[in-house]
Amino acid sequence: MRLRLVPDDTKIDFFGRWKLWFGISLVLIVLSFISFGVRGLNYGIDFRGGTTIRTESTQEMDVGAYRDALSGLGLGDVLISEVFDPSFRADQHVAMIRIQAQDDEEAVTSELIQQVEEALKTVAPDIKFVSVESVGPKVSGELIWTAVQAVALAIGAVLIYVWLRFEWQFAVGAVVALIHDVVLTIGIFSELQIKFDLAIIAALLTIVGYSLNDTVVVFDRVRENLRKFKKTPLKEVLNLSINETLSRTTMTSLTTLLALIALIVLGGDVIRGFVFAMIWGIVVGTYSSIFIASPVLLFLGVKRDWSKPDNNAGNQFANIDA
Template structure:
Protein backbone atom coordinates (compact mmCIF):
# COMPACT_ATOMS: atom_id res chain seq x y z
CA UNK A 1 0.00 0.00 0.00
CA UNK A 2 1.56 3.26 -1.16
CA UNK A 3 1.58 6.38 0.97
CA UNK A 4 -0.25 9.25 -0.73
CA UNK A 5 -0.11 12.72 0.75
CA UNK A 6 -2.19 14.10 -2.13
CA UNK A 7 -5.00 12.19 -3.80
CA UNK A 8 -4.84 11.56 -7.53
CA UNK A 9 -6.48 13.82 -10.11
CA UNK A 10 -6.83 16.85 -7.87
CA UNK A 11 -8.64 19.83 -9.35
CA UNK A 12 -7.80 22.71 -7.02
CA UNK A 13 -8.33 26.19 -8.43
CA UNK A 14 -5.15 28.03 -7.43
CA UNK A 15 -5.94 31.21 -9.32
CA UNK A 16 -9.50 32.04 -8.34
CA UNK A 17 -8.01 34.42 -5.74
CA UNK A 18 -4.62 35.07 -7.29
CA UNK A 19 -4.78 38.77 -6.43
CA UNK A 20 -5.22 37.88 -2.74
CA UNK A 21 -2.18 35.54 -2.73
CA UNK A 22 -0.07 38.08 -4.56
CA UNK A 23 -1.21 40.79 -2.14
CA UNK A 24 -0.27 38.63 0.86
CA UNK A 25 3.18 38.01 -0.62
CA UNK A 26 3.72 41.71 -1.27
CA UNK A 27 2.61 42.56 2.26
CA UNK A 28 5.05 40.03 3.75
CA UNK A 29 7.86 41.42 1.60
CA UNK A 30 7.08 44.96 2.81
CA UNK A 31 7.07 43.75 6.44
CA UNK A 32 10.43 42.06 5.87
CA UNK A 33 11.96 45.20 4.35
CA UNK A 34 10.52 47.35 7.15
CA UNK A 35 11.88 45.07 9.86
CA UNK A 36 15.30 45.08 8.22
CA UNK A 37 15.27 48.88 7.90
CA UNK A 38 14.28 49.41 11.54
CA UNK A 39 16.08 46.59 13.39
CA UNK A 40 18.68 45.36 10.95
CA UNK A 41 20.19 41.90 11.30
CA UNK A 42 21.73 40.34 14.39
CA UNK A 43 25.10 39.66 12.77
CA UNK A 44 27.25 36.90 14.20
CA UNK A 45 31.00 36.98 14.68
CA UNK A 46 31.62 36.30 10.97
CA UNK A 47 30.16 39.71 10.09
CA UNK A 48 30.86 41.67 13.29
CA UNK A 49 34.47 40.83 13.83
CA UNK A 50 35.92 39.08 16.84
CA UNK A 51 38.51 36.61 18.07
CA UNK A 52 38.83 32.85 17.58
CA UNK A 53 40.63 30.82 20.26
CA UNK A 54 41.65 27.23 19.55
CA UNK A 55 41.77 24.99 22.62
CA UNK A 56 43.37 21.60 23.08
CA UNK A 57 42.65 19.30 26.01
CA UNK A 58 43.10 15.69 27.04
CA UNK A 59 39.55 15.71 28.43
CA UNK A 60 36.48 15.37 26.19
CA UNK A 61 34.97 18.63 25.00
CA UNK A 62 31.66 19.30 26.77
CA UNK A 63 30.23 22.42 25.14
CA UNK A 64 27.81 23.03 28.02
CA UNK A 65 30.68 23.17 30.53
CA UNK A 66 32.71 25.48 28.29
CA UNK A 67 29.75 27.84 27.86
CA UNK A 68 28.98 27.86 31.60
CA UNK A 69 32.60 28.76 32.39
CA UNK A 70 32.52 31.69 29.93
CA UNK A 71 29.04 33.03 30.73
CA UNK A 72 30.34 34.69 33.90
CA UNK A 73 32.59 36.96 31.78
CA UNK A 74 29.62 38.61 29.96
CA UNK A 75 31.37 38.73 26.61
CA UNK A 76 28.24 38.72 24.47
CA UNK A 77 28.00 36.39 21.47
CA UNK A 78 30.19 33.30 21.97
CA UNK A 79 30.29 30.35 19.58
CA UNK A 80 31.79 27.03 20.70
CA UNK A 81 32.33 24.13 18.30
CA UNK A 82 34.24 20.89 18.69
CA UNK A 83 36.78 20.11 15.97
CA UNK A 84 37.01 16.55 14.62
CA UNK A 85 39.97 15.26 12.63
CA UNK A 86 40.98 11.64 11.95
CA UNK A 87 44.63 12.65 12.42
CA UNK A 88 44.08 13.68 16.05
CA UNK A 89 45.46 11.50 18.82
CA UNK A 90 43.01 9.56 20.95
CA UNK A 91 43.50 12.03 23.83
CA UNK A 92 43.56 15.14 21.63
CA UNK A 93 40.26 17.05 22.02
CA UNK A 94 40.09 20.34 20.15
CA UNK A 95 37.50 23.11 20.24
CA UNK A 96 37.12 26.47 18.50
CA UNK A 97 35.76 29.37 20.59
CA UNK A 98 34.70 32.53 18.78
CA UNK A 99 34.09 35.71 20.77
CA UNK A 100 32.53 38.80 19.22
CA UNK A 101 34.46 42.08 19.24
CA UNK A 102 33.38 44.31 22.10
CA UNK A 103 31.77 47.69 21.45
CA UNK A 104 34.28 50.21 20.05
CA UNK A 105 37.12 47.67 19.79
CA UNK A 106 38.81 46.18 16.75
CA UNK A 107 39.07 42.78 18.44
CA UNK A 108 38.98 41.18 21.84
CA UNK A 109 41.56 42.74 24.19
CA UNK A 110 44.53 40.76 25.47
CA UNK A 111 43.28 40.99 29.06
CA UNK A 112 39.96 39.50 28.01
CA UNK A 113 41.70 36.62 26.23
CA UNK A 114 43.68 35.93 29.41
CA UNK A 115 40.41 35.84 31.38
CA UNK A 116 38.88 33.43 28.85
CA UNK A 117 41.87 31.10 29.07
CA UNK A 118 41.80 31.20 32.88
CA UNK A 119 38.06 30.41 32.92
CA UNK A 120 38.53 27.44 30.60
CA UNK A 121 41.45 26.12 32.65
CA UNK A 122 39.08 25.71 35.59
CA UNK A 123 37.63 22.80 33.56
CA UNK A 124 41.04 21.38 32.67
CA UNK A 125 44.15 22.98 34.24
CA UNK A 126 46.29 21.41 31.51
CA UNK A 127 44.29 22.94 28.64
CA UNK A 128 46.45 24.49 25.92
CA UNK A 129 45.66 27.31 23.49
CA UNK A 130 47.62 26.67 20.26
CA UNK A 131 46.32 29.68 18.35
CA UNK A 132 44.42 32.94 18.79
CA UNK A 133 43.18 34.76 15.67
CA UNK A 134 41.27 38.02 15.34
CA UNK A 135 38.95 39.27 12.60
CA UNK A 136 38.53 43.04 12.46
CA UNK A 137 35.45 45.00 11.32
CA UNK A 138 37.06 45.74 7.94
CA UNK A 139 37.34 42.05 7.04
CA UNK A 140 33.83 41.46 8.36
CA UNK A 141 32.50 44.27 6.16
CA UNK A 142 34.12 42.65 3.14
CA UNK A 143 32.46 39.35 4.05
CA UNK A 144 29.04 41.05 4.11
CA UNK A 145 29.62 42.51 0.65
CA UNK A 146 30.88 39.19 -0.71
CA UNK A 147 27.93 37.29 0.76
CA UNK A 148 25.42 39.77 -0.71
CA UNK A 149 27.17 39.54 -4.09
CA UNK A 150 27.00 35.73 -3.98
CA UNK A 151 23.22 35.80 -3.48
CA UNK A 152 22.71 38.42 -6.23
CA UNK A 153 24.89 36.50 -8.70
CA UNK A 154 23.01 33.27 -7.94
CA UNK A 155 19.67 34.94 -8.67
CA UNK A 156 21.12 36.54 -11.82
CA UNK A 157 22.37 33.16 -13.05
CA UNK A 158 18.89 31.74 -12.47
CA UNK A 159 17.37 34.56 -14.53
CA UNK A 160 19.65 33.78 -17.49
CA UNK A 161 19.13 30.01 -17.17
CA UNK A 162 15.34 30.20 -17.13
CA UNK A 163 15.34 32.81 -19.91
CA UNK A 164 17.36 30.48 -22.16
CA UNK A 165 15.43 27.35 -21.24
CA UNK A 166 11.93 28.83 -21.39
CA UNK A 167 11.03 32.45 -22.20
CA UNK A 168 11.45 35.79 -20.50
CA UNK A 169 8.01 35.59 -18.85
CA UNK A 170 9.02 32.33 -17.13
CA UNK A 171 12.34 33.88 -16.11
CA UNK A 172 10.71 36.88 -14.46
CA UNK A 173 8.25 34.63 -12.62
CA UNK A 174 11.05 32.39 -11.32
CA UNK A 175 13.24 35.31 -10.23
CA UNK A 176 10.29 37.03 -8.53
CA UNK A 177 9.75 33.82 -6.53
CA UNK A 178 13.45 33.63 -5.58
CA UNK A 179 13.62 37.28 -4.50
CA UNK A 180 10.40 36.70 -2.52
CA UNK A 181 11.98 33.72 -0.72
CA UNK A 182 15.28 35.49 0.06
CA UNK A 183 13.61 38.69 1.28
CA UNK A 184 11.18 36.79 3.53
CA UNK A 185 14.02 34.71 4.99
CA UNK A 186 16.10 37.81 5.75
CA UNK A 187 12.95 39.47 7.10
CA UNK A 188 12.17 36.69 9.56
CA UNK A 189 15.78 36.69 10.78
CA UNK A 190 15.53 40.45 11.30
CA UNK A 191 12.15 40.25 13.02
CA UNK A 192 13.18 37.44 15.41
CA UNK A 193 16.77 38.75 15.76
CA UNK A 194 18.23 35.30 15.15
CA UNK A 195 22.01 35.30 14.72
CA UNK A 196 22.93 35.86 11.07
CA UNK A 197 26.29 34.42 10.02
CA UNK A 198 27.97 32.75 7.04
CA UNK A 199 25.99 29.54 7.61
CA UNK A 200 22.79 31.49 6.91
CA UNK A 201 24.27 32.72 3.61
CA UNK A 202 24.84 29.06 2.71
CA UNK A 203 21.21 28.39 3.65
CA UNK A 204 20.01 31.27 1.43
CA UNK A 205 21.90 29.86 -1.56
CA UNK A 206 20.48 26.41 -0.84
CA UNK A 207 16.97 27.89 -0.65
CA UNK A 208 17.51 29.52 -4.06
CA UNK A 209 18.40 26.12 -5.54
CA UNK A 210 15.52 24.32 -3.82
CA UNK A 211 12.91 26.87 -4.85
CA UNK A 212 14.23 26.95 -8.42
CA UNK A 213 14.02 23.17 -8.69
CA UNK A 214 10.36 23.18 -7.69
CA UNK A 215 9.57 26.10 -10.00
CA UNK A 216 11.27 24.47 -12.99
CA UNK A 217 9.26 21.25 -12.49
CA UNK A 218 6.02 23.25 -12.59
CA UNK A 219 7.15 25.35 -15.56
CA UNK A 220 8.15 22.25 -17.52
CA UNK A 221 4.65 20.87 -17.12
CA UNK A 222 3.14 24.26 -18.01
CA UNK A 223 5.10 24.36 -21.26
CA UNK A 224 4.02 20.82 -22.14
CA UNK A 225 0.37 21.58 -21.42
CA UNK A 226 0.44 24.85 -23.36
CA UNK A 227 1.16 22.76 -26.45
CA UNK A 228 -1.32 20.07 -25.43
CA UNK A 229 -4.27 22.35 -24.56
CA UNK A 230 -4.04 25.08 -27.17
CA UNK A 231 -7.59 26.33 -26.72
CA UNK A 232 -7.76 26.41 -22.94
CA UNK A 233 -7.31 29.66 -21.04
CA UNK A 234 -3.84 30.22 -19.55
CA UNK A 235 -5.21 30.13 -15.98
CA UNK A 236 -6.80 26.74 -16.67
CA UNK A 237 -3.57 25.37 -18.13
CA UNK A 238 -1.65 26.61 -15.08
CA UNK A 239 -4.16 24.97 -12.74
CA UNK A 240 -3.90 21.66 -14.61
CA UNK A 241 -0.08 21.80 -14.53
CA UNK A 242 0.15 22.60 -10.81
CA UNK A 243 -2.38 19.89 -9.92
CA UNK A 244 -0.44 17.34 -11.98
CA UNK A 245 2.79 18.15 -10.14
CA UNK A 246 1.19 18.74 -6.73
CA UNK A 247 1.84 15.24 -5.40
CA UNK A 248 5.54 15.51 -6.25
CA UNK A 249 5.78 19.00 -4.73
CA UNK A 250 4.12 18.01 -1.46
CA UNK A 251 6.05 14.74 -1.12
CA UNK A 252 9.40 16.47 -1.72
CA UNK A 253 8.64 19.27 0.73
CA UNK A 254 7.33 16.98 3.48
CA UNK A 255 10.25 14.53 3.31
CA UNK A 256 12.73 17.43 3.32
CA UNK A 257 10.98 19.00 6.31
CA UNK A 258 11.07 15.70 8.24
CA UNK A 259 14.85 15.60 7.97
CA UNK A 260 15.21 19.31 8.79
CA UNK A 261 12.92 19.17 11.83
CA UNK A 262 14.94 16.23 13.18
CA UNK A 263 18.13 18.27 12.76
CA UNK A 264 16.52 21.32 14.36
CA UNK A 265 15.46 19.35 17.44
CA UNK A 266 18.51 17.10 17.81
CA UNK A 267 21.30 18.96 16.00
CA UNK A 268 22.23 21.39 18.76
CA UNK A 269 22.92 25.13 18.80
CA UNK A 270 25.72 25.07 16.25
CA UNK A 271 23.49 24.33 13.24
CA UNK A 272 20.11 25.47 14.59
CA UNK A 273 20.14 28.82 12.79
CA UNK A 274 21.07 27.17 9.49
CA UNK A 275 18.36 24.53 9.86
CA UNK A 276 15.73 27.12 10.82
CA UNK A 277 16.57 29.07 7.66
CA UNK A 278 16.20 25.89 5.61
CA UNK A 279 12.83 25.00 7.19
CA UNK A 280 11.50 28.48 6.54
CA UNK A 281 12.95 28.42 3.03
CA UNK A 282 11.31 25.11 2.12
CA UNK A 283 7.92 26.40 3.28
CA UNK A 284 8.07 29.77 1.49
CA UNK A 285 9.81 28.19 -1.52
CA UNK A 286 6.97 25.73 -2.01
CA UNK A 287 4.43 28.53 -1.57
CA UNK A 288 6.20 30.87 -4.01
CA UNK A 289 6.50 28.24 -6.76
CA UNK A 290 2.70 28.10 -6.94
CA UNK A 291 1.42 31.46 -5.76
CA UNK A 292 4.21 33.80 -6.90
CA UNK A 293 6.05 32.35 -9.91
CA UNK A 294 2.90 30.96 -11.56
CA UNK A 295 0.85 34.06 -10.74
CA UNK A 296 3.47 36.32 -12.33
CA UNK A 297 3.39 34.04 -15.37
CA UNK A 298 -0.40 34.33 -15.49
CA UNK A 299 -0.17 38.13 -15.39
CA UNK A 300 2.54 38.39 -18.07
CA UNK A 301 1.16 35.65 -20.30
CA UNK A 302 3.03 33.41 -22.77
CA UNK A 303 2.78 32.45 -26.41
CA UNK A 304 0.57 29.41 -26.92
CA UNK A 305 2.62 27.71 -29.64
CA UNK A 306 6.36 28.31 -29.98
CA UNK A 307 6.49 26.63 -33.40
CA UNK A 308 4.57 29.53 -35.00
CA UNK A 309 6.06 33.04 -35.06
CA UNK A 310 2.61 34.62 -35.03
CA UNK A 311 1.12 32.46 -32.29
CA UNK A 312 -1.61 33.88 -30.11
CA UNK A 313 -0.30 35.70 -27.06
CA UNK A 314 -1.44 35.03 -23.54
CA UNK A 315 -2.11 38.73 -22.96
CA UNK A 316 -0.79 42.16 -23.87
CA UNK A 317 2.70 41.49 -22.46
CA UNK A 318 3.37 38.20 -24.27
CA UNK A 319 4.21 39.68 -27.68
CA UNK A 320 7.72 40.63 -26.53
CA UNK A 321 10.18 37.84 -27.36
CA UNK A 322 13.41 37.24 -25.47
Protein backbone atom coordinates in the same frame (compact mmCIF):
# COMPACT_ATOMS: atom_id res chain seq x y z
CA MET B 1 -0.15 0.32 -2.32
CA ARG B 2 1.30 3.82 -2.69
CA LEU B 3 0.85 6.59 -0.15
CA ARG B 4 -1.02 9.55 -1.62
CA LEU B 5 -1.29 12.77 0.35
CA VAL B 6 -3.00 14.47 -2.58
CA PRO B 7 -5.51 12.71 -4.87
CA ASP B 8 -4.59 12.41 -8.54
CA ASP B 9 -7.71 14.23 -9.73
CA THR B 10 -7.41 17.42 -7.65
CA LYS B 11 -9.03 20.47 -9.23
CA ILE B 12 -8.13 23.30 -6.87
CA ASP B 13 -8.58 26.78 -8.30
CA PHE B 14 -5.27 28.41 -7.38
CA PHE B 15 -6.00 31.53 -9.40
CA GLY B 16 -9.45 32.35 -8.07
CA ARG B 17 -7.90 34.79 -5.59
CA TRP B 18 -4.43 35.26 -6.98
CA LYS B 19 -4.63 39.03 -6.47
CA LEU B 20 -5.26 38.44 -2.74
CA TRP B 21 -2.20 36.19 -2.42
CA PHE B 22 -0.13 38.67 -4.40
CA GLY B 23 -1.32 41.46 -2.09
CA ILE B 24 -0.42 39.46 1.03
CA SER B 25 3.06 38.80 -0.33
CA LEU B 26 3.51 42.46 -1.20
CA VAL B 27 2.53 43.50 2.34
CA LEU B 28 4.96 40.95 3.82
CA ILE B 29 7.77 42.22 1.58
CA VAL B 30 7.10 45.83 2.66
CA LEU B 31 7.07 44.75 6.33
CA SER B 32 10.36 42.90 5.78
CA PHE B 33 12.00 46.04 4.40
CA ILE B 34 10.62 48.11 7.27
CA SER B 35 11.88 45.61 9.85
CA PHE B 36 15.30 45.49 8.19
CA GLY B 37 15.49 49.29 8.13
CA VAL B 38 14.34 49.77 11.72
CA ARG B 39 15.68 46.73 13.58
CA GLY B 40 18.41 45.54 11.24
CA LEU B 41 19.90 42.06 11.46
CA ASN B 42 21.41 40.40 14.49
CA TYR B 43 24.78 39.75 12.88
CA GLY B 44 26.92 36.91 14.21
CA ILE B 45 30.66 36.91 14.70
CA ASP B 46 31.27 36.35 10.98
CA PHE B 47 29.81 39.77 10.17
CA ARG B 48 30.48 41.70 13.37
CA GLY B 49 34.10 40.83 13.99
CA GLY B 50 35.65 39.20 17.02
CA THR B 51 38.41 36.92 18.23
CA THR B 52 39.10 33.26 17.44
CA ILE B 53 41.02 31.18 19.99
CA ARG B 54 42.46 27.76 19.12
CA THR B 55 42.95 25.59 22.20
CA GLU B 56 44.60 22.23 22.77
CA SER B 57 44.26 19.74 25.61
CA THR B 58 44.93 16.09 26.37
CA GLN B 59 41.58 15.86 28.12
CA GLU B 60 38.58 14.84 26.02
CA MET B 61 36.59 17.92 25.06
CA ASP B 62 33.08 18.63 26.34
CA VAL B 63 31.51 21.56 24.45
CA GLY B 64 28.78 21.98 27.07
CA ALA B 65 31.33 22.18 29.90
CA TYR B 66 33.37 24.75 27.97
CA ARG B 67 30.27 26.85 27.36
CA ASP B 68 29.21 26.66 31.03
CA ALA B 69 32.70 27.72 32.13
CA LEU B 70 32.55 30.84 29.92
CA SER B 71 28.91 31.74 30.61
CA GLY B 72 29.74 33.87 33.65
CA LEU B 73 32.19 36.14 31.83
CA GLY B 74 29.51 38.09 29.90
CA LEU B 75 31.18 37.59 26.53
CA GLY B 76 28.00 37.75 24.48
CA ASP B 77 28.02 35.63 21.34
CA VAL B 78 30.42 32.68 21.79
CA LEU B 79 30.80 29.78 19.36
CA ILE B 80 32.64 26.63 20.47
CA SER B 81 33.44 23.73 18.17
CA GLU B 82 35.78 20.76 18.25
CA VAL B 83 38.37 20.42 15.48
CA PHE B 84 39.01 16.97 14.00
CA ASP B 85 42.03 16.00 11.92
CA PRO B 86 43.41 12.54 11.04
CA SER B 87 46.91 13.78 11.88
CA PHE B 88 46.03 14.51 15.52
CA ARG B 89 47.35 12.23 18.25
CA ALA B 90 44.86 10.12 20.19
CA ASP B 91 45.19 12.44 23.20
CA GLN B 92 45.20 15.67 21.17
CA HIS B 93 41.86 17.46 21.52
CA VAL B 94 41.62 20.79 19.70
CA ALA B 95 38.83 23.34 20.06
CA MET B 96 37.97 26.55 18.20
CA ILE B 97 36.40 29.27 20.34
CA ARG B 98 35.03 32.39 18.66
CA ILE B 99 34.14 35.41 20.77
CA GLN B 100 32.33 38.46 19.44
CA ALA B 101 33.97 41.89 19.52
CA GLN B 102 33.45 43.56 22.88
CA ASP B 103 32.16 47.15 23.06
CA ASP B 104 32.85 47.78 19.36
CA GLU B 105 36.56 47.06 19.87
CA GLU B 106 38.36 45.25 17.08
CA ALA B 107 39.90 42.58 19.32
CA VAL B 108 39.31 41.03 22.71
CA THR B 109 41.73 42.47 25.27
CA SER B 110 44.61 40.44 26.68
CA GLU B 111 43.04 40.67 30.15
CA LEU B 112 39.85 39.07 28.87
CA ILE B 113 41.87 36.36 27.09
CA GLN B 114 43.49 35.60 30.45
CA GLN B 115 40.07 35.35 32.10
CA VAL B 116 38.90 32.95 29.37
CA GLU B 117 41.98 30.79 29.88
CA GLU B 118 41.50 30.66 33.65
CA ALA B 119 37.82 29.76 33.23
CA LEU B 120 38.61 26.93 30.82
CA LYS B 121 41.32 25.56 33.11
CA THR B 122 38.59 24.70 35.60
CA VAL B 123 37.35 22.22 32.99
CA ALA B 124 40.64 21.16 31.37
CA PRO B 125 43.60 22.03 33.66
CA ASP B 126 46.23 21.39 30.96
CA ILE B 127 44.53 23.49 28.28
CA LYS B 128 46.82 25.62 26.08
CA PHE B 129 45.99 28.52 23.78
CA VAL B 130 47.74 27.60 20.55
CA SER B 131 46.70 30.74 18.65
CA VAL B 132 44.61 33.88 19.09
CA GLU B 133 43.39 35.72 15.99
CA SER B 134 41.11 38.74 15.62
CA VAL B 135 38.76 39.69 12.78
CA GLY B 136 38.11 43.41 12.55
CA PRO B 137 35.07 45.34 11.26
CA LYS B 138 36.67 45.88 7.84
CA VAL B 139 36.97 42.15 7.15
CA SER B 140 33.43 41.61 8.46
CA GLY B 141 32.12 44.31 6.10
CA GLU B 142 33.84 42.57 3.20
CA LEU B 143 32.17 39.29 4.20
CA ILE B 144 28.75 40.97 4.16
CA TRP B 145 29.38 42.36 0.67
CA THR B 146 30.66 38.99 -0.55
CA ALA B 147 27.54 37.29 0.84
CA VAL B 148 25.27 39.77 -0.96
CA GLN B 149 27.18 39.14 -4.18
CA ALA B 150 26.83 35.36 -3.77
CA VAL B 151 23.04 35.57 -3.42
CA ALA B 152 22.73 38.07 -6.30
CA LEU B 153 24.89 35.93 -8.61
CA ALA B 154 22.86 32.84 -7.74
CA ILE B 155 19.61 34.62 -8.67
CA GLY B 156 21.23 35.98 -11.85
CA ALA B 157 22.34 32.47 -12.83
CA VAL B 158 18.78 31.26 -12.27
CA LEU B 159 17.46 34.00 -14.58
CA ILE B 160 19.81 32.91 -17.38
CA TYR B 161 19.14 29.19 -16.87
CA VAL B 162 15.34 29.46 -16.92
CA TRP B 163 15.49 31.88 -19.89
CA LEU B 164 17.48 29.32 -21.87
CA ARG B 165 15.40 26.39 -20.64
CA PHE B 166 12.00 27.98 -21.28
CA GLU B 167 11.23 31.59 -22.25
CA TRP B 168 11.93 34.98 -20.76
CA GLN B 169 8.44 35.13 -19.19
CA PHE B 170 9.19 31.94 -17.24
CA ALA B 171 12.55 33.39 -16.17
CA VAL B 172 10.95 36.56 -14.82
CA GLY B 173 8.37 34.53 -12.88
CA ALA B 174 11.07 32.30 -11.35
CA VAL B 175 13.31 35.23 -10.35
CA VAL B 176 10.41 37.20 -8.83
CA ALA B 177 9.59 34.11 -6.73
CA LEU B 178 13.23 33.75 -5.62
CA ILE B 179 13.53 37.41 -4.64
CA HIS B 180 10.26 37.04 -2.74
CA ASP B 181 11.69 34.05 -0.80
CA VAL B 182 15.01 35.73 0.02
CA VAL B 183 13.39 39.00 1.15
CA LEU B 184 10.87 37.24 3.40
CA THR B 185 13.61 35.08 4.92
CA ILE B 186 15.74 38.12 5.72
CA GLY B 187 12.61 39.85 7.05
CA ILE B 188 11.76 37.05 9.50
CA PHE B 189 15.38 36.98 10.74
CA SER B 190 15.25 40.74 11.26
CA GLU B 191 11.93 40.66 13.07
CA LEU B 192 12.82 37.74 15.37
CA GLN B 193 16.45 38.93 15.76
CA ILE B 194 17.81 35.45 15.10
CA LYS B 195 21.56 35.40 14.72
CA PHE B 196 22.54 36.02 11.09
CA ASP B 197 25.90 34.57 10.05
CA LEU B 198 27.57 32.77 7.13
CA ALA B 199 25.54 29.62 7.86
CA ILE B 200 22.38 31.59 7.09
CA ILE B 201 23.89 32.74 3.78
CA ALA B 202 24.42 29.06 2.97
CA ALA B 203 20.77 28.47 3.89
CA LEU B 204 19.66 31.31 1.59
CA LEU B 205 21.56 29.79 -1.33
CA THR B 206 20.03 26.40 -0.55
CA ILE B 207 16.57 27.98 -0.44
CA VAL B 208 17.22 29.53 -3.88
CA GLY B 209 18.04 26.08 -5.25
CA TYR B 210 15.07 24.39 -3.58
CA SER B 211 12.58 27.03 -4.67
CA LEU B 212 13.95 26.96 -8.22
CA ASN B 213 13.59 23.19 -8.37
CA ASP B 214 9.96 23.44 -7.30
CA THR B 215 9.25 26.22 -9.79
CA VAL B 216 10.93 24.43 -12.71
CA VAL B 217 8.86 21.28 -12.08
CA VAL B 218 5.67 23.34 -12.35
CA PHE B 219 6.91 25.28 -15.37
CA ASP B 220 7.97 22.10 -17.17
CA ARG B 221 4.44 20.75 -16.78
CA VAL B 222 3.03 24.11 -17.91
CA ARG B 223 5.05 23.95 -21.11
CA GLU B 224 3.90 20.37 -21.79
CA ASN B 225 0.27 21.31 -21.26
CA LEU B 226 0.57 24.43 -23.41
CA ARG B 227 1.62 22.18 -26.27
CA LYS B 228 -1.26 19.77 -25.63
CA PHE B 229 -4.02 22.31 -25.00
CA LYS B 230 -3.36 25.07 -27.52
CA LYS B 231 -6.92 26.49 -27.30
CA THR B 232 -7.33 26.28 -23.51
CA PRO B 233 -7.00 29.62 -21.68
CA LEU B 234 -3.63 30.12 -20.02
CA LYS B 235 -5.22 30.42 -16.58
CA GLU B 236 -6.77 26.95 -16.89
CA VAL B 237 -3.52 25.46 -18.17
CA LEU B 238 -1.65 26.88 -15.19
CA ASN B 239 -4.26 25.55 -12.79
CA LEU B 240 -4.12 22.12 -14.40
CA SER B 241 -0.31 22.03 -14.27
CA ILE B 242 -0.12 23.01 -10.60
CA ASN B 243 -2.75 20.40 -9.68
CA GLU B 244 -0.89 17.72 -11.62
CA THR B 245 2.38 18.45 -9.77
CA LEU B 246 0.77 19.11 -6.38
CA SER B 247 1.28 15.55 -5.13
CA ARG B 248 4.99 15.65 -5.94
CA THR B 249 5.37 19.11 -4.39
CA THR B 250 3.59 18.07 -1.18
CA MET B 251 5.56 14.85 -0.75
CA THR B 252 8.91 16.54 -1.39
CA SER B 253 8.19 19.40 1.02
CA LEU B 254 6.86 17.19 3.81
CA THR B 255 9.67 14.65 3.67
CA THR B 256 12.26 17.46 3.72
CA LEU B 257 10.45 19.13 6.62
CA LEU B 258 10.48 15.89 8.63
CA ALA B 259 14.27 15.76 8.45
CA LEU B 260 14.59 19.46 9.30
CA ILE B 261 12.21 19.23 12.27
CA ALA B 262 14.33 16.39 13.64
CA LEU B 263 17.43 18.58 13.24
CA ILE B 264 15.89 21.63 14.92
CA VAL B 265 14.76 19.51 17.87
CA LEU B 266 17.86 17.36 18.29
CA GLY B 267 20.61 19.33 16.57
CA GLY B 268 21.33 21.88 19.29
CA ASP B 269 21.95 25.62 19.20
CA VAL B 270 24.84 25.54 16.74
CA ILE B 271 22.71 24.68 13.68
CA ARG B 272 19.33 25.93 14.91
CA GLY B 273 19.44 29.18 12.92
CA PHE B 274 20.43 27.36 9.73
CA VAL B 275 17.67 24.77 10.14
CA PHE B 276 15.07 27.44 10.93
CA ALA B 277 16.04 29.28 7.75
CA MET B 278 15.65 26.05 5.77
CA ILE B 279 12.21 25.30 7.25
CA TRP B 280 11.01 28.84 6.57
CA GLY B 281 12.51 28.72 3.08
CA ILE B 282 10.73 25.47 2.18
CA VAL B 283 7.39 26.90 3.30
CA VAL B 284 7.74 30.21 1.43
CA GLY B 285 9.47 28.49 -1.52
CA THR B 286 6.55 26.10 -2.02
CA TYR B 287 4.11 28.99 -1.62
CA SER B 288 5.94 31.22 -4.10
CA SER B 289 6.17 28.50 -6.76
CA ILE B 290 2.38 28.32 -6.81
CA PHE B 291 1.15 31.79 -5.86
CA ILE B 292 3.95 34.06 -7.14
CA ALA B 293 5.81 32.51 -10.09
CA SER B 294 2.72 31.20 -11.87
CA PRO B 295 0.63 34.41 -11.52
CA VAL B 296 3.59 36.38 -12.94
CA LEU B 297 3.54 34.04 -15.92
CA LEU B 298 -0.23 34.56 -16.23
CA PHE B 299 0.26 38.33 -16.16
CA LEU B 300 3.05 38.36 -18.76
CA GLY B 301 1.49 35.76 -21.04
CA VAL B 302 3.45 33.19 -23.04
CA LYS B 303 3.64 31.88 -26.59
CA ARG B 304 1.29 28.96 -27.14
CA ASP B 305 2.64 27.24 -30.27
CA TRP B 306 6.32 26.26 -30.24
CA SER B 307 6.12 24.86 -33.76
CA LYS B 308 5.94 28.37 -35.22
CA PRO B 309 9.03 30.55 -34.99
CA ASP B 310 8.65 33.81 -33.15
CA ASN B 311 11.73 36.00 -32.99
CA ASN B 312 10.21 38.21 -30.31
CA ALA B 313 9.35 35.41 -27.88
CA GLY B 314 12.86 34.90 -26.55
CA ASN B 315 12.38 31.19 -27.08
CA GLN B 316 15.23 30.36 -29.43
CA PHE B 317 16.75 28.05 -26.79
CA ALA B 318 13.47 26.56 -25.49
CA ASN B 319 14.37 23.03 -26.54
CA ILE B 320 17.64 22.98 -24.64
CA ASP B 321 17.61 20.31 -21.93
CA ALA B 322 19.71 21.05 -18.86
